[in-house]
């Protein structure tokens with residue numbers, strides 16, 4: 001693996017990374033299992049599965065539905081909570097040589113604040129704040145879909161945290177320009193676009209929604225054009241806010257599209273579930289592309305505009 005090809009070096013604002021490839025939260029566990037396939041230090045960063053304040057059993061089965069161009073999931077942020085995470089996962093993450101990012105999810109603004117605050121002082125490189133999850137004080141509307149809630153949450157998290165902060169918002173966030181403005185104004189370091197797209201499947205035998213929670217998250221190639229459009233628009237609104245592209249990225253060619261649309265970094269999700277070597281393969285292929293074309297990835301960010 002040509003992991004030291006400097007042409008792959010990528011910058012997310014002030015953060016310098018060996019390459020732009022990062023696992024999307026929830027599709028890579030906490031990285032430990034992938035260590036048996038390859039050295040995960042070849043990744044630009046390792047991003048953990050979203051952790052919540054309390055432990056969560058997640059949603060009832062079934063949790064996965066396959067569609068022709070992607071999968072739908074209704075995992076429901078199953079995890080063992082922040083105390084367990086600090087005891088069992090953070091010590092492992094801190095042994096890694098690459099960047100260590102932690103994803104946090106809350107159901108109230110205060111939960112986000114408590115989570116971010118409790119990570120102060122730990123040797124991590126970034127916190128991804130998953131504001132695309134439902135706010136229980138707003139009838140389950142996603143934090144990123146309400147400008148006041150988004151502003152309040154990001155403001156309070158920024159105030160209590162000394163980490164590099166990434167806001168992960170939904171691809172359907174509307175109006176997107178307002179959300180981008182809030183993320184930047186509140187002093188967040190980057191935006192991640194984005195999460196799964198809300199979808200529905202019907203079980204025609206039982207004549208009921210396939211998932212117990214009715215709506216589930218669609219990911220994979222089906223959402224790539226939506227994610228690419230969101231990255232393009234975010235870059236058009238504010239080229240100074242570093243962007244992480246996420247949604248349907250399966251190949252190095254997909255990564256190049258996202259970078260040319262304005263993303264500095266790409267998160268890979270569903271591809272990891274199909275092929276555990278998806279990310280190192282993409283890195284190798286990007287390395288070959290850069291060498292063959294005598295170009296660095298950094299030169300390509302936003303070039304299609």
Ligand SMILES: Cc1cc2nc3c(=O)[nH]c(=O)nc-3n(C[C@H](O)[C@H](O)[C@H](O)COP(=O)(O)O)c2cc1C
Pocket residue numbers: 024025026027049050073075077103130168194195196218219220221223246247248249267268269270271
């Ligand atoms: C099984 C599964 C679990 C996920 N869990 C999380 C999670 O815990 N936190 C989060 O922010 N996103 C989660 N996501 C969303 C992914 O991180 C990513 O944003 C989404 O799948 C789009 O990328 P993709 O099309 O490359 O998969 C999950 C996605 C899948 C498929």
